[in-house]
Amino acid sequence: MNERMPLPSARDGHPFPDLAHVRAVLFDFDGTLVDTERLIVESMMRLLEEEAPGRFRPEDVRRNLGLTLDAQLRLYFPGRTEEEYARLAARYREDHERRFAEGVRVFPGVPELLRALKEAGISAAVVTNRHRRTLEYGVHKLGLAPCFATLVAYQDVERHKPDPEPVRTALARLKVPPTYALMIGDQPEDRLAAQGAGVHFAWAGWSPLARTNADGDAPLLFSPHELLIALSRTREGGSSGRL
Structure with a gap:
């Protein structure tokens, strides 16, 4: 087996988890997908x-x-x-x-990331504390709605992030085990919810708040494209989908 190249997250001193079996990527909304x-x-x-x-x-x-x-x-x-x-x-x-x-504006590179995930057969979901009314408005206005398999908003759960219930709700809808999922967010509540659900987590470092909040307990991505690189390198030979 060929030795893998270093992943982009190596520059923050935290190794990226093996994503060869990732079947779903869960995204926070504000400060992760959109600059609000x-x-x-x-x-x-x-x-x-x-x-x-x-x-x-x-x-x-x-x-x-x-x-x-x-x-x-x-x-x-x-x-x-x-x-x-x-x-x-x-x-x-x-x-x-x-x-x-x-x-409302989408972060640069996010639409391309979401389209690439869909083409590769990796489900994408939003897991947010935002109310459904503005969440649905935002994803439709920005043309992102077709990229998501499910949206988990405030009204969909009884307990909200940092509780893991929203993450578990998304996983149940997607029928994906926690170890086959990755969550991307910009707030400590995102990291805690992911950890509580047993899901890998990475910081959306293209957001200024994520760079501020990153605590060294998870990898820090500096652009949406870096997630594509990380996924493609760890999935080489392990998936029929392309990234």
Whole structure:
């Protein structure tokens, strides 16, 4: 057997797992497939400034982007009633849906990556804490919908990332065992959910937040193309699909 070439992730000091048997790649959405950091931060900061002027900074919001909206609101405004949290969430979503519709952008290289995975017979899925309404809008607007075998959104599970339930839900729908899957994300919640489900994980290093959050416990990819390289090198001779 020929010795394999070093994988791209070697530059971050963490060896890439053997992906020869990967049958599914699970992606976080925000900060992994689409560049929405500014849109989310602007919407949340508008709400925070209206409710608690001067108390929070954009950096505070960025630290919590991996949490669900409900968890973020309870963190910023502890002790409110359920009715108040529902009102705050509705105000955030009204502002964010407008910004999202106007400004959602896919990261460069992502469409090519998703098409290559589909051509190779590797299932792709989204596993996100985002609500289904804007998730479905985004994947259709950006032309990504045909690339995904399933979408797991906030409404699809009772427990959300960092709990592994969303990852397990995607695997069950795809009928893929955990050891045959890889998850890509930009937040600690993504890594914890993947680990809890027994799934390999790598950081979406094309996202600034992923490079900030990367903790050395998983490989760091610097472009979507690097994932294609890693998959193709470890699958040489092990799959009929091409990458």
